[in-house]
Amino acid sequence: MNSQNGTGRAQRPYDIVLFGATGFVGVLTAEYLARHAPEGCRWAVAGRNRVKLEQLRERLSVLNPRCAQLPLIVADADDHEALRELAESTHVVATTVGPYVWYGEGLVSACAEAGTDYTDLTGEPEFVDLMFVRHDARARETGARIVHACGFDSVPHDLGVYFTVRQLPEDVPVTIDGFVRSNAMFSGGTMASALTAMGRGRQSLRAAHERRLHEPRLVGRRARAPLGAPRFSREIGAWALPLPTIDGQIVARSARVLQRYGPDFRYRHYAAVKTLPMALGGPAAVGAGVALAQIPAARRWLMDRYEPGDGPSHKRRAQSWFTVRFVGEGGGRRVFTEVAGGDPGYDETAKMLAESAMCLAFDDLPKTSGQVTTAVAMGDALLERLRTADITFRVASSR
Secondary structure, three states, X not given: OOOOOXXXXXXXXXXXXXXXXXXXXXXXXXXXXXXXXXXXXXXXXXXXXXXXXXXXXXXXXXXXXXXXXXXXXXXXXXXXXXXXXXXHOEEEEEEOOOOHHHHOHHHHHHHHHHOOEEEEOOOOHHHHHHHHHXXXXXXXXXXXXXXXXXXXXXXXXXXXXXXXXXOOOOOOOEEEEEEEEEOOOOOHHHHHHHHHHHOOHHHHHHHHHHHHHHOOOXXXXXXXXXXXXXXXXXXXXEEEEEOOOOHHHHHHHHHHHOHHHOOEEEEEEXXXXXXXXXXHXXXXXXXXXXXXXXXXXXXXXXXXXXXXXXXXXXXXHXXXXXXXXXXXXXXXXEEEEEEEEOOOOOHHHHHHHHHHHHHHHHOOOOOOOEEOOHHHHOHHHHHHHHHHOOOEEEXXXXX
């Protein structure tokens, strides 16, 4: 076991605690752990409702009889004493409880204080920036690794760029464009997080500004992720629409830390759309959603259409897929790579979160602490775990 986070960790009763285990993605993550956690892994499920936790344990025991004795931890997101006890009981916490800007800070704070590694599924830039400002310094002191965005936001993009950079020459300026395609649906929890983020534009800008005041400046290198402009991409034969999601920010933060990204790094993040009508209609639909999210009554109405805890059926998820294609250039070399998998928002996200937690708990990793990205904290180890778990990382072509 990786024991970088100080003394006393070996005496903790759990390797991993899954918080929010009875929600839609929480159940999928618990099922993944029941099937794939190593035999010696000491893990527990946590949430605010004991009855639901007991029902989940019964469900998991069908998948793995050893789960019949799975420990249950009752804790609420606003019960600071319960969160403190939870964080002090384990090496790693994985949480699915969002929107994180409403429900997430108590657990981040508890993990930073306890020197406990933390993973989540957030795609909320405001939350990530606030947690850096408020808890990065303490996490560095205690040795805790705070790793946000360990699902489809932003593992395929962060590790996909990490993989692509390794195919290019060292110590040269590097540019990479990423193009995302998927046919997947979303759940009530995802809708709630997205609408919350859309409705908090001013707060997000304020949090980003505050982070810039606290974040050390990069000296002698550049790492950036500009939004880019809509265009037709001949490289992939599709319309490229800039995605203003957290993924580009995560990639740029990995590039700031890892020298392998070169002296001048630039990443642009796009949705790939095959037809012109879709390319024209997509931004209009997003714009309408952003506008409605500014109106509290409209935001509540939209949230009510998708209750948290709901999500697509197993049959629908089985038909879902994603691909992220990367075009990287540097040192006179051009490379095309691809990350691909099944249902991104749920099955693969649960897999990514569970594998991230197990990677932090058991793998030999670089010595890091504070708020770090998946590429910085886990890099090769997580990439190989995901490959073993049937998420594709491949070089399509190069020249």
